[in-house]
Amino acid sequence: MTKRVFVYEYLSGGGWSDYGDDAAADELLPLGLSMRDAMVADLVRAADCSVSAAVCEPGNTLPAGAVPLRARANESAFDFVARQSALHDLVWLVAPETDGLLARFQRTVGNARWLGCSAEAIELTAGKKATLAHLAAHGVQTPLGFADAPDIARWVVKPDDGAGGVATHVHNRHADALEDQATRTQAGATLTLEPWIEGEALSLSLLCTEQNAEMLSINRQCISIDAHGRLSFDGVQVDAVGRGDPRRHDLAALALQVARAIPGLRGFAGIDLVWHPQHGPVVIEVNPRVTCAYVGLSAALGRNLAAELLADRLHGGSTQERELARADA
The missing domain is CATH 3.30.470.20 (ATP-grasp fold, B domain)
Known part of the structure; x- marks a missing residue:
């Protein structure tokens, strides 16, 4: 059965406007975009997986095969993630730990759908x-x-x-x-x-x-x-x-x-x-959470790390499922 996965990276998903530090947001946004795109690209190649991801501007494109999603006007980042979480099977999310952001997102999504x-x-x-x-x-x-x-x-x-x-x-x-x-x-x-x-x-x-x-x-x-x-x-x-x-x-x-x-x-x-x-x-x-070192790592190792993460999350990390996930790389 195909699993619906929602990828949300805080800054590229629109959170940069709420971050409270424009200089820090400018410095971190390119890193966020690169992580998001690497995560999405791996998920798109995983078996039995449909992928959606948050974008914040019309020109903010995703790797081919993923569906872009945007927050509604005046919708907070947490409300947006909560709404999309209810429409997806799993949520793979990256956010700074600053001010408890990442922990609050985890509680917004809940253990049943949280990938991390x-x-x-x-x-x-x-x-x-x-x-x-x-x-x-x-x-x-x-x-x-x-x-x-x-x-x-x-x-x-x-x-x-x-x-x-x-x-x-x-x-x-x-x-x-x-x-x-x-x-x-x-x-x-x-x-x-x-x-x-x-x-x-x-x-x-x-x-x-x-x-x-x-x-x-x-x-x-x-x-x-x-x-x-x-x-x-x-x-x-x-x-x-x-x-x-x-x-x-x-x-x-x-x-x-x-x-x-x-x-x-x-x-x-x-x-x-x-x-x-x-x-x-x-x-x-x-x-x-996912760090900048995720970018390019699947290719460097000859493995689809996103597929392995899904296999562990959905099947308890059995040897057979992990081997199948590696075969998808």
């Missing part, structure tokens, strides 16, 4: 500080363990529930970081201050099922810091670390450790980390 992580996992990982404390309590190495390390030379101040590198500043002195945090906190921002971990910026793409967390790829994150300490996220090199890299074993073990510490991770999820030259992997944050 649990509300509890989303709410935990939305807070960077809370996530690191939770992971540290489960034996995962995080920046919290470096607060008193003598070799820490820089500190980072960033939104506790931010997305990408928006409003993230790196300081060469702890005193300057404290001053930045205090100033922006007085202006109403909720921030976290952490030691800046030196090393190679990487991310892990995970396929999480009830029984397992498969590390799909190790990606290289492209990050730059300008003369004023402003950090920019300049994209990701998908599946950039080869199969022969000696770090793969440790990183696969880390992925499983994180997934066991946050059992509500389900479907596609991401882990941002830094590989420290002496200390190995240090987890920076966990993304309980």
